[in-house]
Amino acid sequence: MKKENVREVALHILLQIEKNQAYSNLLLNQTIQKAGLKDKDVGLLTELVYGTIQRRDTIDYYLSPFVKKGLDRLEQWVLVLLRLSLYQIVYLDRVPERAAIHEAVEIAKKKGHRGISGMVNGILRSIQREGLPLIEEIKDPINRLAIETSHPEWMIRRWCEQFGENETKKMCEMNLTPPSVTARVNRTKASVEQVMKMLQDEGLIVESGDLSEDAIKITKGSLPKTKAYEQGFVTIQDESSMLVARALSPKGNVKVLDSCAAPGGKTTHIAELLEGQGMVHSLDLHDHKVKLISQQAKRLRLENIHTKALDARKALDYFSKESFDYILVDAPCSGLGVIRRKPDVKWAKKEDDFVKIASIQQNILASVAPLLKPGGRLVYSTCTIDSIENEEVVEKFLADHPSFSLDKTLEERLPKRIDKYCKPESGMILLLPHYFGTDGFFIASLVKE
Incomplete structure (x- = not known):
């Protein structure tokens, strides 16, 4: 693929996201696989797509004074092309302004007509000449x-x-910053140090994780293309997400339920912690997602995982009461803790979504609670940061289920570095993205009397 075409591909992806509410990460991955791009083109395409979505409202603020008839009156593809072009001009040092403007005009000629390409050229040249409006002038x-x-x-x-x-x-x-690529070492097969050496021998630049004892950070190179990945020594996972299985911390020949398990990162981590003992029952609503869990288990050579396509809210129809020693509810949520990885999330969600999501979360918790043995541990987690999906869900569950209480020993199972973010003996922790550069994450540990 020629470099100049990368911007057309980026425009196509951005338009699909706008029109179809498609997920940026899935669409980007599909496009990269189909197009067979060179590594440098993949880097630029990723930067253009994620960057333009991440900075959308700032870019629109900069564009507004230069589009006389108003941004909402522009054809959608023209607005997206202007956003894409201005993103390069403002935020990408390695792309010369003249190149970004030239490319925008050429794409406008190809997709539209002479009048549109002239307008695109005029708007971008005016911004280049007059400079950007000042955000500091906004009063509120x-x-x-x-x-x-x-x-x-x-x-x-x-x-x-x-x-x-x-x-x-x-x-x-x-x-607004790109997330680190982190991986969890499968410690049933090798130590963190051994896996780091394996990856270094394959040409990657890696270092120890910042937070989780199971983590390594990849600063250069593609992990999925390595033998270490193919042979099940590592799993791509964010460091905050790695703390969930540690919070559950199952031991021995026990029975564990992971009630909302796809794509399987936490299920496989739980299975690794069990070191071949016990059994993890992993549920997800959709067959195709359950297959993802099975694929991960196979790659990691984990045989103590049993998968089933089942709505967690119907788990009691399938399993006996008080049959699990540990239960994980990694609940479906708004995903506002992973905006760095999925920037379109912040534009797709609406404020009234929270009430519906919290209701589903409460229903799942209430449905699986009877499955826990007395003295058992239930961990509730989300990759979001809003209290309505986190603390408020837990508080309502505890009010409705007096046999459950907060587990005051949670912080003993988590890294010392996060002690200050655990409310003393609260049994809950909220990690915001800027604390350690991880995804935003909430974890609560509960015990059944």
Whole structure:
């Protein structure tokens, strides 16, 4: 693929995301596989797609004064082309401004007509000549922070109420940075040091993780193409997500339920911690997602995993009461902790979605609770940060289920580095993305009397 065509591919992906609410990460991966791009083109394409989505509202603020008839009056593809081009001009040092403008005009000629290409050229040249409007001139602090960090205003308002303006600003700024590629070492097969050496021998640049004892960070190279990955020595997983199985910490010949398990990162981690003993029953709603769990288990050579396509809310129809020693509910959620990896999440969600999602989370918890043995441990986790899906769900569950209580020993099973983010003996922890550069994550541990 010629380099100049990468921008056309990026435009095509961005338009599909806008029109079809497609997920950026899935669409990008599919496109890369189909197009057979060179590594440098993959890097540029990824940067253009994620960057343009991440900075959308800031870019629109910059564009607005130069589009006389208003952004909403432009054809969709023209607006997206302008966003894509301005992203390169403002944020990418290695792309010369003249190249970005030239490419935009050529694409506009190909997709539209002479009038549109002239308008695109005129808008971008005017911005180049006159400079960008100042964000500092926005009077309202919530609106200013929303535009500056390119997040929806309702989201900023909610987070400022929950975490304060200073923490919200830090978190939103972190959301604009590319995430680290981290992997969990399968310690049933090798130590962290051994796997790091294997990957270094295959030409990757790696270092120890920042948070989880099971983690390594890949700073250069492609992990899925390595023998170490193919032979089941590592699993791609964020460091905060690795803490969930540690919070559950199952031991011995026990029975574990992972009630919302796909794509299988936490299920396989639990199975690894059991060191070949016990059995992990992994459920997910969809057959194709259950296959993903089975594929991971096979690659990692883990035989103590049993998968089933089943709605967790119907688990009691299939399993006997009080038949599990440990239960994990890694609940479906808004995903606002993973905005760095899935930037379109912040534009796809609406404020009233939270109530519906929290209701599903509460139903799942209530449905699996009878399956836990007395004295057993239940861990509830989400990759989101809003209290309505986290603390409030746990508090409602505890109010409705007096036989359960918060597990005050949670922090003993987690890294010392996060002690200050555990409320003393609360049994719950919330990691915001800027604490350790991980995904935002919530974990609560509960015990049944």
